[in-house]
Amino acid sequence: MYPLKFQPILKSTLWGGEKIIPFKHLDSNQTQVGESWEISDVPGDESIVANGADAGKNLTQMVNEYKGALVGEANYKRFNGKFPLLIKFIDAQQDLSIQVHPNDELAMKRHNSMGKTEMWYVVDATADAHLRSGLSKAITPDEYAQMIADNTICDALKDYSIKPGDVFFLPAGRIHSIGAGSFIAEIQQTSNVTYRIYDFNRKDKNGNTRELHTELSKDAIDYTVYDDYRTNYTPKENEPVELVTCPYFTTTVYDLTEKMSMDYSELDSFVIYICMEGACTVTDNEGNTISLQAGESVLFPATTRSLEVVPEGKVKFLETYV
Template sequence: MKKYIYKLSPFFKETIWGWEKWALSCHENGYSFIENGEDNGKKIIDVIEDKNKFPILIKVIKADSVLSVQVHPDDAYSQKHENSSGKTECWYILEAKENASLILGIKKGLNKEELYKIVKKGDIENYLQEINVSKGDFIYIPSGTIHSIKGGIKLVEVQQNSDITYRLYDWGRGRKEHLKKALDVIDYEGKNKGGKIEKFKFIETPYFKIKKINVKEKYKDVSKNGFHSYIVVQGSGIIKCAENVVELNYEDTIYIPRETAYVIKGKMTLLKIAT
């Protein structure tokens, strides 16, 4: 395996509520591409290890208006019904308007039958829970958690490598909803705790790890046990290994193969993603 730092060009997707960039994606619904070196123009999946089992997907999402109220299945349900992995995800807030908020969960005490009646009655908006967010906040959203991004927010999403979303409610916009499957997978009891984490520096889920790295001058590391990926959330600089040097600016995303020693220089904040 070549010890090379790959700079990525995202798959861009416009939506009715804004847009999203799939910054590191080996998913068939939207590949990211290499934009440096002799592999320039290739899909990132063409050079990675374990290309048939790549575990994560990294996105940048910009919401100009509210997304659907949605939920994602866990691995067991998704493998049975969708032939896919489930979808646990984490959000890091890049930008947020004043008093910005997210939908995260439903009011306590509801069960499947009660929520079905509420949705059919058109009263779901009165049972959604919201949290206020601001730049730098981190939110963990395990599978089974009802959620939605409201307008005026830009964020990084790190998730399992899945594109399975069940819409519970779409604000009357006429898109297909998935009521039965959504009701099947909701975590009504809140077993998988999600929510806002203040001033985080590290989080570990069963599927990926994220660490916030503040570089003032120099940061050294080695991808010993598997790939590393970084996305720049503030500032600029460079990253280099024995094979190459890559310039880094806001929202740039890179992939580093296993067993690669590297150094980051500059003044910037990055999210380091690994498994």
């Protein structure tokens, strides 16, 4: 097998901005693109291979054909032949609705779906960009429902000013919302189950407010209060900096100005690189070479034993695997 790139799935939204098209160097007139789904196995939104002998096949077909060679033997069994991660870029020109995602147990019971644990890496941010993550004070489920009814739920949420490089880990059950001015790389479980908690009483073009899922979300929320919901880390050049490790993914950031060799010989998983800055060339142990630049993501199959990354000046990317 060889390193795979995919055609981006661009989604125009009411809150979307105009950063994704130029960031990804795309020739497109599409406007208000709020999301680029980079690698997706969500039914109806399966990514299409863009390069090499498998170009034109979708990710579901690839997993069915290559099985553990693509995703890793243990992953293939654990996730019942489904690709376990969904990778996105998100550009918010307005605040998104406040949301929560159920955990695996609740999502399987209600929706026959995986739950959704996710993480955000802030790629870019305007001077006044912000996001919400977690509760700022202890509330009960009944108090929560009342705060939605009387439009005060934001008073119980932590609101963060953000800058490029900020990281937030969002386990299933944590209330959150992406705020205006945020440009984010998102890594999440393959699930599209979202409970909308609050939408600021906004109306669509037909004058209707969007449905809220107050009762569904009530018992999906983790009501634990923490001091800080930001993931704190120390950036370093030319060495790996682990950001998140959880049962669903492990994510590391690399900020390289010199060549680096990666050893995946002990790893039974695919590896994804998500590039935020600069460019590089990557060569695998079979001699396949692929270019990677800001705005691109690449999937290295589980058969990959090692990679050599050569930056073109400087490159910054996220590495994630299961």
